[in-house]
Amino acid sequence: MIKDVMVWLDGSLADGVRLEAVRAIAREFESQVVALFFNSMPMPTPIVGPITGPVVGAEMLERAREVGEETKEKLVERLQFFERPVEIRQFDALASDIADIAAREARAADTFVALRPNGAMDPEHLIEGVLFGSGRHLFLFPEADRPRIAFDRILVAWNGSRESARAMAEGMPFLHKAREVTVAVITDESATEEDAIVGVDAVSHLTHHGIDAVLRRVKSRNNDVGAALIAEAERRKADLIVMGGYGHLRLREWLLGGVTYNLMHESPVPLLIAH
Numbered sequence: 001m002i003k004d005v006m007v008w009l010d011g012s013l014a015d016g017v018r019l020e021a022v023r024a025i026a027r028e029f030e031s032q033v034v035a036l037f038f039n040s041m042p043m044p045t046p047i048v049g050p051i052t053g054p055v056v057g058a059e060m061l062e063r064a065r066e067v068g069e070e071t072k073e074k075l076v077e078r079l080q081f082f083e084r085p086v087e088i089r090q091f092d093a094l095a096s097d098i099a100d101i102a103a104r105e106a107r108a109a110d111t112f113v114a115l116r117p118n119g120a121m122d123p124e125h126l127i128e129g130v131l132f133g134s135g136r137h138l139f140l141f142p143e144a145d146r147p148r149i150a151f152d153r154i155l156v157a158w159n160g161s162r163e164s165a166r167a168m169a170e171g172m173p174f175l176h177k178a179r180e181v182t183v184a185v186i187t188d189e190s191a192t193e194e195d196a197i198v199g200v201d202a203v204s205h206l207t208h209h210g211i212d213a214v215l216r217r218v219k220s221r222n223n224d225v226g227a228a229l230i231a232e233a234e235r236r237k238a239d240l241i242v243m244g245g246y247g248h249l250r251l252r253e254w255l256l257g258g259v260t261y262n263l264m265h266e267s268p269v270p271l272l273i274a275h
Helices: 014-029 058-079 095-106 124-133 162-170 200-208 225-235 258-266
Strands: 004-008 032-040 086-093 111-115 138-141 153-157 180-187 213-219 240-244 247-250 253-256 271-274
Touching (some): 004 014, 004 095, 032 095, 162 271, 200 213, 213 225, 225 258
Parallel strands (some): 004 111, 153 180
Antiparallel strands (some): 138 271, 247 253
């Protein structure tokens, strides 16, 4: 079950959008809500002189802490009228450490709710940090004044990989709420005989869990898996896409795979994504 819903808040107008989604999920599952607030601290700056090592002026640190306290007070005031109990966790941290802290905190939550990264609001490094570092799933939704969060129709993207298996397992609480579950397998013109049975095991597994799922094989044009998934989700009027998140580590930074990147940036349908 989803008993801990975690969300990042920053004191901006976007908090209202995030909280709308959190409210819907927490109400559906009667969950507790944990809000993360990161107070960005100034970077240490080196000085020339007898003192060696990075230092930060006391005034800069004090001002950063004051701004953080002011923002937290606004968050507390805003959350007074929230329907569910909310715990606020504040962290004074360097911007470069935020993703790692968010991933660490998310390991003890059932879901981490965020806006779909589109270059405007939720920072992509935070999203990637939680996706690849927490071991739990992200619930990403498009930026909208009133996000529509529902679980009646769910599309499960399946290719038989470890990532898709992880996503399906993480999505079980939501799948049990659904009236219609579709397991979508994306194929191309050169599908093999082995490809023809992909997805059968996933449907059987869901059936064992009491979930009535159907299998759909969807052909992609020009091998554009992301576009094919979005089109199928829209065709079936899906409320949620459950999918594995793919990427690789290079130079200490995670790089998203093409399909994952495209869906995270372009999907008009909310995503439950797990690595």
